[in-house]
Amino acid sequence: MTRSQWSDQEIETLFKKLPKVNDNRNPEEIYQQISRKVIRKKPAVKWIPAFAAVAALIVFTVLSSSLLQFNHSEQSKADKSTTEKAASESAGAGKKEDQQSDITKQESNDQDQQLPDNEDTPIEEAAEAPMDKEGQTEMLTEKQTKQLQTAALKTTSVYPGDLAEHSVLTIGIPDQQLNYYIPVSYIVNKTDHQGKLESLKQKMADVMEENFGLSDFYPLNVELTAGKEQGAVNINFTGGNTSAFGDNEAFFINALSETFRYDDEISKLTFSTDGKPGAEFSHMGPTQEEKINKIPMRAILLHKLNPESSALFVPSYNSYETIEAAFEEMKKLNEGASVSASVDQAINVAEFKASGEKLAVTFAKDTMIEESESHLRSIEAILLLAREFGYKKVQFVNSNIQTLGNLDLSQEIMVPVAPNKTS
Incomplete structure (x- = not known):
């Protein structure tokens, strides 16, 4: 730093030449003026940060409870019991230490109340069910197993x-x-x-x-x-x-x-x-x-050369005068032949009734349609049979279930365009 060109004595002389400043007020008057300014100063608002913290904690509690309800709504009662036990232990420890606030206690209670008792796990989450203490996946209910099987059932024809x-x-x-x-x-x-x-x-x-x-x-x-x-x-x-x-x-x-x-x-x-x-x-x-005979009036059979080959629909060699006769052929068991019955023996039809291009198929009273591959194949074979006789759509009557695979049995179904869809 550059040294000042002024000496201490010269600086002192300059200060002496400055005009004098006199304050004629007495000390008491000065003190009162200062006191009034201090009194008018607003006190610091210390409760706002505390209020903001409480509000943030409440919002966090609500969001956390909602997320817990969404993510854990399908947990078993065992998980709920574990959560309640942990919450109880945490509350006990907080009571002994006398440090837990009322808001924290309320958060714990809200979370416990929002844990559901629902045991019906949806299909989408059943496959990822929580693991028990032995590390084994919880078993699906019989209803859920049927729903999974039904979801996997697909028709094999082109519609x-x-x-x-x-x-x-x-x-x-x-x-x-x-x-x-x-x-x-x-x-x-x-x-x-x-x-x-x-x-x-x-x-x-x-x-x-x-x-x-x-x-x-x-x-x-x-x-x-x-x-x-x-x-x-x-x-x-x-x-x-x-x-x-x-x-x-x-x-x-x-x-x-x-x-x-x-x-x-x-x-x-x-x-x-x-x-x-x-x-x-x-x-x-x-x-x-x-x-080309577009309405050959043939039965629909099932071709399966061996257990490893695909099961394919195939028209019969012979034609039939009535759709009832063709349907009976579709239920015959041909031992040792390359073709077999395409309709399950448990499926019986009481009546085939034609109305223009529509065919009404009434199931017998003893027929109980099951959600299985065999019964879906049987229904599809009947749809193909209707096509063989020139019908455009089929209405199933007296079905005990509404849907089978991707077919709605309660509505009119358009017959397939062609069988055996492949890639």
């Missing part, structure tokens, strides 16, 4: 609701004995008629029939194109290779008929050879077209 923005492609695949044609359905993006045919040919090339326990039948060595007539698909044989099917030409045509009969836009197959109309078959002779 109109699945096709709001999509289309369905179905491939009819013969079984290994070439007795039945099992329809396997895929949901694809919507496109025009030719685009659907291209997608179908790709699915035929990609399908792994052995995964379904079926015969290796696809792809076909033919050209599939939109027919010249509306509602027709043309099958063109190149190089006159119709003889490649040998004695299986009927199976070939039946497989294609099963493939296209689920498409409402297609009603017949036309044939050509090297672009010329008609094809020569060894047994059928010259053939130019084959109409």
Whole structure:
């Protein structure tokens, strides 16, 4: 720091030259003026911080109680007992020390009161039930177990609701004995008629029939194109290779008929050879077209080659004059056959009653529908049966339950568009 150029003596001389300041007041007058100012000064408000702290504690208590009620509303009585015991011990310790405030006691009481006694744990939280002292998950009630099973039940067919923005492609695949044609359905993006045919040919090339326990039948060595007539698909044989099917030409045509009969836009197959109309078959002779039977009036059976293969719906080989006769066929147990009953023996129908495109199915009085895979499959088989006979929707009557899987049995149900939905 720079030293001052002024000496102490010079500074003292300068102070002496300053004008004198005189206060003519006496000491008592000065004291009174100072006292008045001190009296007018407002005392510090010390209760505001305390009030704010109490208010914050009350808000914290309410929020904590709400969170505890939300997060622990499904705890068992064992958890409640543990909480009450801990709260009691805490209250006792606070009483001995005489340091616990009334607000803290109120918080403890509020939390104890808000712990519920409800023992019905929702399905969503039942899977994450609290652990007991032995580290084992609490057992689900019988009602909750049924609810979980029902939630897992799903239909296996394609329904109109699945096709709001999509289309369905179905491939009819013969079984290994070439007795039945099992329809396997895929949901694809919507496109025009030719685009659907291209997608179908790709699915035929990609399908792994052995995964379904079926015969290796696809792809076909033919050209599939939109027919010249509306509602027709043309099958063109190149190089006159119709003889490649040998004695299986009927199976070939039946497989294609099963493939296209689920498409409402297609009603017949036309044939050509090297672009010329008609094809020569060894047994059928010259053939130019084959109409597709949209209402074959067949029963719906269940195909399951072995325990490892998928259970698939399959139309019967024979047709039936009445829907009652077809239904009886669907309940027959065929021991040792590749097809079996699709309707559970416990499900009996008292009446089938048609009204235009609607079919009313009245269950017998002794029929009790259960929330099981077997009964859901039975109901879906009846819906497919209605489709085989040309009905568009089904109303189930006298059902003891309202819903089964994702089906509402109390309402009219649209029949499936195609069976055996797969990815």
